[in-house]
Amino acid sequence: MSHSNPGPSDSDSTRPVKSARQTPSTEETDADQTTDTCPECDGRLQVDPSHGETICAECGLVIQRDRIDHGPEWREFEDTDAGEKSRVGAPLTNRQHDQGLSTTIDWQDKDAYGKSLSSRQRQKMKRLRTWDERFRTRDSKERTLKHALGEIDRMASALSLPDTIRETASVLFRRTLDDDLLPGRSIESMATACLYTAARQAEVPRSLDELAEVSRVDKHEFSRAYRYICRELGLELEPTQPDDYIQRFTSALDFPHELETRARELLELGREHDVNVGKNPVGLAAASIYAAALYLDEDITQAEIADVTNISEVTIRKRYSDLLEADPNHPR
DNA sequence: ATGGTTTTTACTGCGTC
DNA sequence: GACGCGGTAAAAACCAT
Numbered sequence: 001m002s003h004s005n006p007g008p009s010d011s012d013s014t015r016p017v018k019s020a021r022q023t024p025s026t027e028e029t030d031a032d033q034t035t036d037t038c039p040e041c042d043g044r045l046q047v048d049p050s051h052g053e054t055i056c057a058e059c060g061l062v063i064q065r066d067r068i069d070h071g072p073e074w075r076e077f078e079d080t081d082a083g084e085k086s087r088v089g090a091p092l093t094n095r096q097h098d099q100g101l102s103t104t105i106d107w108q109d110k111d112a113y114g115k116s117l118s119s120r121q122r123q124k125m126k127r128l129r130t131w132d133e134r135f136r137t138r139d140s141k142e143r144t145l146k147h148a149l150g151e152i153d154r155m156a157s158a159l160s161l162p163d164t165i166r167e168t169a170s171v172l173f174r175r176t177l178d179d180d181l182l183p184g185r186s187i188e189s190m191a192t193a194c195l196y197t198a199a200r201q202a203e204v205p206r207s208l209d210e211l212a213e214v215s216r217v218d219k220h221e222f223s224r225a226y227r228y229i230c231r232e233l234g235l236e237l238e239p240t241q242p243d244d245y246i247q248r249f250t251s252a253l254d255f256p257h258e259l260e261t262r263a264r265e266l267l268e269l270g271r272e273h274d275v276n277v278g279k280n281p282v283g284l285a286a287a288s289i290y291a292a293a294l295y296l297d298e299d300i301t302q303a304e305i306a307d308v309t310n311i312s313e314v315t316i317r318k319r320y321s322d323l324l325e326a327d328p329n330h331p332r
Numbered sequence: 333a334t335g336g337t338t339t340t341t342a343c344t345g346c347g348t349c
Numbered sequence: 350g351a352c353g354c355g356g357t358a359a360a361a362a363c364c365a366t
Contacts, residue, residue: 278337278338279338279339280338280339283338283339311339311340312339312340312341314339314340314341315338315339315340318338318339
C-alpha cells in the first residue's frame with residue numbers, strides 16, 4: 001500500500017560498510033523531534049514535514065527521505081468532505097523546480113480520447129501552451145532553478161550518483177539562490193559545485209576532474225564556486241579520503257575485490273607512517289591500487305592506472321614508492 | 333604578491349620481450 | 350625497436366600568509 005521503494009542508496013550498496021552513517025534507530029522511535037546532529041557538520045537536524053525528509057539545518061544534507069506515506073487518506077464521510085481528505089499525488093521533490101506540482105499541456109494536438117483537434121482548437125491550444133510555459137517559469141529565479149536542477153540531474157546521471165545526492169545538491173542550490181549567492185556567477189558553475197559538494201558530504205566523492213568531464217564549465221570556474229559556497233554557507237568539509245575512491249577505480253579497472261582490500265591495507269599502513277599527509281587523495285588511491293596490483297601479480301601498467309584516475313605516472317610512482325617504504329615486508 | 337609544497341610535463345637511460 | 354619502468358629538472362598549480 002505504501003511506497004516501499006527500495007531506496008536510491010541501493011546503487012551504493014556495493015561499497016564496503018565504513019561505519020554506521022545512517023541512523024536506523026530513528027526509524028523506530030519515529031519522533032518528529034530528533035535530537036541527532038548532522039554527521040557532516042554537527043549541525044542541528046530538522047524534519048521537513050512537507051517532504052518527509054530529515055535534513056541538516058546547517059549544510060542541507062539529506063539524511064533520510066520518504067518517512068511519510070504520501071498515499072491517500074480514504075476517509076470522506078460526507079459530501080462536504082469531498083476532495084478535502086484525498087491527498088493523492090506524487091510525492092513532492094526538490095529535484096523539480098516547482099517541486100513536481102505543476103501540470104503541463106501536452107505538445108500533441110489531441111484531445112483526451114486521442115482524436116485530433118480542429119484547426120481552431122489547435123490555434124487555441126498553441127496560445128495556451130505559450131501562456132502555460134510562461135506561467136510555469138514565471139520569474140527569473142524559477143527559470144534559474146529549472147535550469148540548474150536539470151543540469152544537476154544530468155551530471156549526476158552521468159556520474160551515476162544516487163538520488164539522495166541529487167536531493168542534497170538540489171537543496172544546496174536552493175540555499176545559494178535564497179541567499180542571493182548567484183549573481184555574478186554562472187548557473188552552471190554553481191550547479192556543478194553543489195553536486196560536487198553533495199557527493200563529498202555523502203562520502204562518495206567524485207574528483208574535480210570527473211566533474212569537469214560532465215560539466216559545461218571548466219574546473220577552475222566551479223571549484224571557485226565551490227570554495228565560495230563553502231565560505232558563504234559556512235560548510236566545513238573534511239578533506240576526501242583516498243579510501244573513498246578505491247572501490248570505484250578498482251571496479252573500473254576490472255580488479256577483484258581482494259585487491260581492493262589490499263589497497264586499503266596499504267593506505268592504512270601509509271597513514272601509520274605518515275607518508276600520505278598533504279598528498280592528493282586521488283593520487284594516493286591510484287598509487288595504492290598500483291602497489292596492490294603488484295603484490296597480487298595483476299597485469300597492469302602505470303599508464304593504464306594513470307588513465308582512469310587522471311593522475312600522472314610520475315605521481316603514481318612517487319606515491320607508491322612511499323607506500324612500499326612504509327611496508328616493512330615489501331617484496332623488493 | 334610571495335614562498336613553500338605538490339603535481340605535471342618532458343626527457344633520458346636501462347632492462348626485457 | 351617498442352614497451353614499461355625509474356629517475357630528474359623545470360614549469361605549473363596550489364595554498365597559506
